[in-house]
Amino acid sequence: MSLYYTHNNDIKLYKGDCFEILKTVDDESIDLIFSDPPYFLSNNGITCKSGRMESVNKADWDKTVSLDEMHNFNLRWISECKKKLKDNGTIFISGTYHNIYSIGFCLQQLGFKILNDIAWFKVNPPPNLSCRYFTHATETIIWAKKNPKAKHKFNYQAMRNINDPAVNKQMLSLWKITPPKKDEKTHGKHPTQKPIALLNRIVEASTNEGDLVLDPFLGSGTTAVACVNYGRKFIGIETDVNYLEIAKLRINDALNIKQF
Ligand SMILES: C[S@@+](CC[C@H](N)C(=O)[O-])C[C@H]1O[C@@H](n2cnc3c(N)ncnc32)[C@H](O)[C@@H]1O
Numbered sequence: 001m002s003l004y005y006t007h008n009n010d011i012k013l014y015k016g017d018c019f020e021i022l023k024t025v026d027d028e029s030i031d032l033i034f035s036d037p038p039y040f041l042s043n044n045g046i047t048c049k050s051g052r053m054e055s056v057n058k059a060d061w062d063k064t065v066s067l068d069e070m071h072n073f074n075l076r077w078i079s080e081c082k083k084k085l086k087d088n089g090t091i092f093i094s095g096t097y098h099n100i101y102s103i104g105f106c107l108q109q110l111g112f113k114i115l116n117d118i119a120w121f122k123v124n125p126p127p128n129l130s131c132r133y134f135t136h137a138t139e140t141i142i143w144a145k146k147n148p149k150a151k152h153k154f155n156y157q158a159m160r161n162i163n164d165p166a167v168n169k170q171m172l173s174l175w176k177i178t179p180p181k182k183d184e185k186t187h188g189k190h191p192t193q194k195p196i197a198l199l200n201r202i203v204e205a206s207t208n209e210g211d212l213v214l215d216p217f218l219g220s221g222t223t224a225v226a227c228v229n230y231g232r233k234f235i236g237i238e239t240d241v242n243y244l245e246i247a248k249l250r251i252n253d254a255l256n257i258k259q260f
Pocket of ligand 1: 016017018019035036038039061190192193195196216217218219220221222223237238239240243
């Protein structure tokens with residue numbers, strides 16, 4: 001295990017495989033897990049980015065594997081995460097149609113109670129090149145609780161307030177959030193970076209100040225930045241040192257000026 005970065009022991013980033021590092025995290029210590037695992041969609045296909053044809057391949061960690069391999073992988077990491085959650089803890093997992101059905105089934109197989117399937121509407125998605133089906137414009141984020149009988153945290157009024165203070169209506173499970181802006185990528189690129197607005201909403205909705213949040217597939221550190229913004233403690237795990245470096249720089253920025 002290797003601690004890559006820490007700030008006051010409240011924010012900790014570990015370099016390594018989450019299956020190894022999760023073993024060192026105390027059982028029943030985590031209030032919230034956000035996870036954005038590999039989608040396994042890198043299959044040498046093509047997509048359109050900024051008007052140009054590009055490979056869909058993200059990286060080696062995202063290479064397509066068989067359905068059984070993907071499902072076993074999801075079952076393994078979600079089982080490990082379940083042990084780490086407090087009894088009233090919850091997990092948000094984001095994914096595309098490539099992996100989200102396996103993830104939903106794993107959560108059901110492992111006894112979680114699904115609270116919501118949130119559709120993140122990306123507002124301005126790249127066009128569909130084949131013109132043979134609808135343009136993909138959403139990602140799904142499943143929110144589930146470890147113990148179906150426990151009272152989980154939900155900051156209902158805070159969500160109502162940010163939904164639209166003028167009309168004061170309940171927050172829907174349809175979230176219209178644009179992809180990360182340029183100023184969220186000043187420290188380098190990650191192929192699947194999530195927008196900070198998305199993680200700010202998740203952290204604010206489901207945790208209180210001082211709570212401990214875990215992200216086993218940290219990437220460029222978006223979850224860590226949201227935790228700094230809202231005064232939550234954080235543990236992040238990532239195999240790639242280049243992404244950890246981006247995460248560290250983003251956290252240092254947020255410690256100076258909160259990012260919304
Ligand atoms: C979909 S990305 C996460 C992106 C992140 N949400 C962000 O906003 O930047 C998944 C990340 O998991 C990392 N990863 C893949 N397998 C891993 C493993 N076994 N343990 C830890 N990290 C892993 C990859 O290097 C990649 O950065």
